[in-house]
Amino acid sequence: LSFIPGGLDCSISFVSYVLGKVCVHGRQKEILGVLVPRLTELTKSDCIWQRICWRLVECVPERWMEAVVLGFVQRAPGADVLSRLLGNLVVKNKKAQFVVTQKVLLLQYGHTTAVLQNLLGYLSLDSLRRALLLRVLQELLETWGSSSAVKHSPPEQQLYISKAILICLSHLKEPEIESCRQELLTSMMEGVKCHLDSSLPQLWRLGMVVAESISSKINTEGPVLKFEYEEDDETRELKSLLVQTPPLCVVPSLPDDDRSEKAGAALPSVPESNKKSQIAALVMPAEESDAELDSDDDLVPYDMSEDKELKIKAPVYIRDCIEVLTGSEDVDKWEATVKALESLIRRNPAATREVSVELAKILLHLEEKTCIEGFVELRQRAQVAVLTTDPIPVSKYLTSQFYSLNYSLRQRMDILDVLVLAAQELSCPKFHGKPKNSDAQKPRIQLLPGRDSSKDWRRIVDERIKSKARRFASGQCHVEPASSPNQFSSVAGHFFFPLIQHFDRPLTTFDLLGEDHLVLGRLVHTLAVLMYLAVNTVAVTAMGKALLEFVWTLRFHTDSYVRQGLLSCISSLLLSVPAELLLADVTEELLETQSWLGDVVEKDPDGDCRRLALQNLLLMENLKKKLEAVPS
C-alpha cells in the first residue's frame, strides 16, 4: 500500500473504508504494521500529510471506528506520534471519544502500560483534549475509590486502573492540579480506606502507592503522605510512571522507541542507587597513611588474645528462664534468655512439661524489651517448642485464648501461626531428632498475612494432586525417611475443634464475621492446614465433617482471601479424609459442595478462587474414579 502524493484532493474516504473493514476483521496488525510507520515518517514534518491522515481516520465509518482507533493506539510508537496521526479525532468523533476515554480505560484491562502511556499522553498534548484528560482522571479516581469495585474487581484490573491514574497525574500541570485539588484529596482518602480494608497485600500496596503519589502531587511542599511497605517490582514500576520523560522529538521514530522510553523511565532508579552506594563508600573516612616514624615502638604491647566480645550467660534451667522473663530488670540477661529459650525447651522436655502452660502464657504476652534482631521469630520458635513438647494442655490454653477478650489481632494471628507450625512439626518424621526442614516449613515464619501461605499450600496441594494422578514411579530412589509414629495424630482434635467452635460468637473486641475478616481468613487457612496434616489420623473424619459444615456456612463471604481459604479447606478435606468414609457419611453435602464449586469456577471475580475451585472439582473427579475402579 503506497500513497501517491499527487492528487491531493482525491477522496480518501474509500481508503478509510478499506482500512476500517480490514481492522474490524481482525487484521489490524498486518495493515497497521505497514501503515503506521509510513504515516509516522510522512507526517513528521509535512502538515498536509497530517491532515490527510486525520481525514483518513475521521472518515472511517462508526461501526469500525473502535477497531481502527484501538489499532492506532496500540501501534503508535509514542504519544506524540499518536497525536500527529489522530489529531483531534477524540474531540470530533463521539465513538472515538467513547473508546479512548471509557472503553480502553474502564471497561478493558488487558492493555500494556505502553498503550496507556500513548493514550493518556495523546490526551495531554493538545489543549482541546486536556479537558478530556481531566475528566478521565476523575472517572478513574471514582472507580479506584469505590469500595465495591475494590472488593469485586480482579486485582489485574485494579493494577491497570492504578497505572492509568499515575500516568494521568504525571501529565497534569500545576494550575490543573490546583483546580481539582479538593476532589483529588477526597477521592484519595476514600480510595485508601477501601484498599487498606481488603485482605490482599497486593491491593494494599496499590492503594498505598497511588495514595502516596496523589499526595505528593497535591502537596508539593510540606509533609507528604508516606506509607511503609516492601518495595517490589510492581511498586517500582508504578512509581516510575509518575515521572514523564520528555517526548523524543528529534530522534527518528523507530517502533522500538516507546519500549526504550519506558525502560528509560524505569532504569534511573537502578543506576542512582549504585551511585549512592559509591558515594557512601568514598565518604567513609579513609585511613591516613602515617609517614611518621614509629617512635611508639618502645611501648611493647601486652598479650591481648583474651580480649573477646563480652557474652552474657543465659540461664540453664527453664524455671530460671521464667523468672528472668517475668521479673528481671537486667536487660542483658533478658536478651540472652530470649535467644537461648528455644534450645533450652527442646533439651529439657520433662522440665518444660511441668511449667508448659505458664511458659506459653508468658511467651504469648512477651513484648520486646530491648531491640533484638529477629525477636518475633525467636518468640515464635520458643512457642512452637513449648507446644510440641506438651501439646494437649498448651493447645487447650492457646485455643481458648484465641477467642478471649483483649488480645490484639496480631496476637490472635500469632496463635494460629504457632498452632500450624507445631502441627507441621508433630506430623513430620524427624531426622536424627531434628525437625525436617521441608520446603513447606520455610515460608511459614512470615510476618505478612497469608497470601504467601495460600500460594504455598496450593503448591503442596498441586503436588499432592499430581502425585495421585500419576501412577508410575519416579525413576530416582530417594532415601526413605525413618518412620515414626505420627505424633500429631493424638492431638489433632485438640488443635482443630476448639478453633472451629466459636467462630460465630462475637465478643466486644473481636468479631470474626464482622470487621475482623482478616483474622477469619487466617483462621480458615489454618484450619485447611490442620485438616491437611491430619491425614491418617483417627479424628480425620469427624474433622472433615465439621470442616465441611463450616465451609458451607461461610461460602458466600465477600472477602476473596476468606474464599480462597475455604477452597483450600475443601482441598485438604478431599485429600485427607479417606474417600470411602467421605462418600459414606456426607454424600449429600459433597454433591451440594460440588455444585457450589461449579458456580465458583464460573462466576467468582477472583482468579485464584476460580483456580482453586477447578482443582477441587478435579480432585472430586479423581476420587470418584478411584472408587469406581475399586471393585466394591
Added chain:
Amino acid sequence: MALPPPDPQFVLRGTSAAIHTLHFSCGGQEPDVPVLFSGSENGFIHVWNLKTHRVNTALDGHGRKSVYCVETMGGNNRLLSQGRDQRICLWDLAEGRTSVTDSVFTEHVGFCRCSLAKVAQGRWLMATAAKGLDEVQVLELPSKTSVCTLKPEVGAKLGMPMCLKLWQLSCGSQPLLLAGYEDGSVVLWNVTMGKALSQLVCHQEPVMSLDFDSEKAKGISGSSEKVLRIWSLNEQQNLQVYRTHQLVNAGISDITIRPDKKILATAGWDHRIRIFGWKKLKPLAVLDYHTATVHCVSFSDHRSPRERLLAAGSKDHRISVWAIYTQT
C-alpha cells in the same frame, strides 16, 4: 611472645558504692602524702592514702547524691566536687579540715562533668553544663563570676552537653572549650568571644567522653558505639576526623590521656580498661579486672615517671590501681 597483661598493683575497697570519678594528687613534696580522691554514687568523696591504701577522710557534701566529678585546684588542699544535687562544692582540706567553703548551684540535672583550667595564679575557669538544656556556662573561680554562656544556635539540636574540656594554650591566649553533645557532635568554642569555631559530627550516639592533647592539637572521643574517633584541630581552628578505631565491645565511659602524652586509657562498658599508644592509637593492653562496667580512669601526676599510676573506678565498688608503662 607477648606478656600477659599485668595485674593491678593494688585494689582499693571500701566505698560500698559504685565509683564515678577519680582524681590523683601526688605532685606535692614530702611530707605531703600522695592521695587519690574518689567520688561515689552514695554521695561520699573518699580521700585515699596511697601509701597505706586506706581512706584518710570521707567527705559528705552532696546530700547523699552521686558525686560524678572531683578535681583539685592547686595542691591537695583545695578540692572541687560536682554532684547530682545540682551543686558544685569547693572544699578546704588543709590541716585536716573537711568543710565546704563555697558552692555553685548549677541547676544542671545531667551527668556532664565540669572542666577546670588554670588561667592565672589563683584563678581558674570552670566550664559546666548549665540550666538550659544545651548550654554550657563558664565561670571564673573562686570569684564565681560568669564569663560567658555558650549556647548553640537555635535549631542546631545538639542536645545536652555530655563532656567538656577547657584549656588555655598559654598564659594570655584565649581559652578554648571542646564540648561533646548528645547528638554525637563535638564543638569547639572560643570562650572569650562566646562563639562556636567548629563543629564535627563524630558519632551517631551521644559522646560519652573526650580528651584533648593541646600540644599536638589532636583529640579523641568515645561514645556508646563500638568506635573511638580521633580528630585534629588545624590552623584554622577546624575540627577534622583523623582516624577511627573499632572496638571489640561497644560502650566507652571515660577516656584520659596521660600527662606525658604517650599513652591513653579508656574505661569500657565491657568491664575492661584498654591502653593505647597515643601517637597512632596502637592497642597496647587490655586490663581485665573489674566485674562490672568501668566508670572512670585517671592517670596520676607523680613527678617521677617511675611512680606513675593509673586508677580505674567501677560499678563493682572497687578501684583498681595499676603501674603500667612506667619505664618511658
